[in-house]
Amino acid sequence: MTSVAVKLSSGEVMTQPEMDTYSRFDVLLTTFIDRAFQRADQRYRTTAKSAACLAAVFLAEAAAYFLRMLVTDSHIVWHNVGVAAMVGIIATPLAPVAKDLATALNTAAKAVQTVKR
Secondary structure, eight states, X not given: OHHHHHHHHHTOOOOHHHHHHHHHHHHHXXXXXXXXXXXXXXXXXXXXXXXXXXXXXXXXXXXXXHTTOSEETTEXXXXXXXXXXXXXXXXXXXXXXHHHHHHHHHHHHHHHHHHHO
């Protein structure tokens, strides 16, 4: 490896065994970096989905509270608390679908406006 590094820095031609060593090292390093990026990407996605779920549940509970669905006659209505939590949990995977649908509708509306002109 030392001779490979020296020849790479000086620009000398490497022998076949040195080229093999360099190629193996390159493949090993590339594989290691790809795996690290995949792990980081998966961790990011999982964290983002968890945060989105918590935010959706919090917003659903807040909406239920402000609509006065959670408290009646100074008593907490636990059924409505559960319903609001379920609405938040269900809303989490629907958000990307709604975004895609809104984008598709916007694109279709622009296309129709272009055709009408």
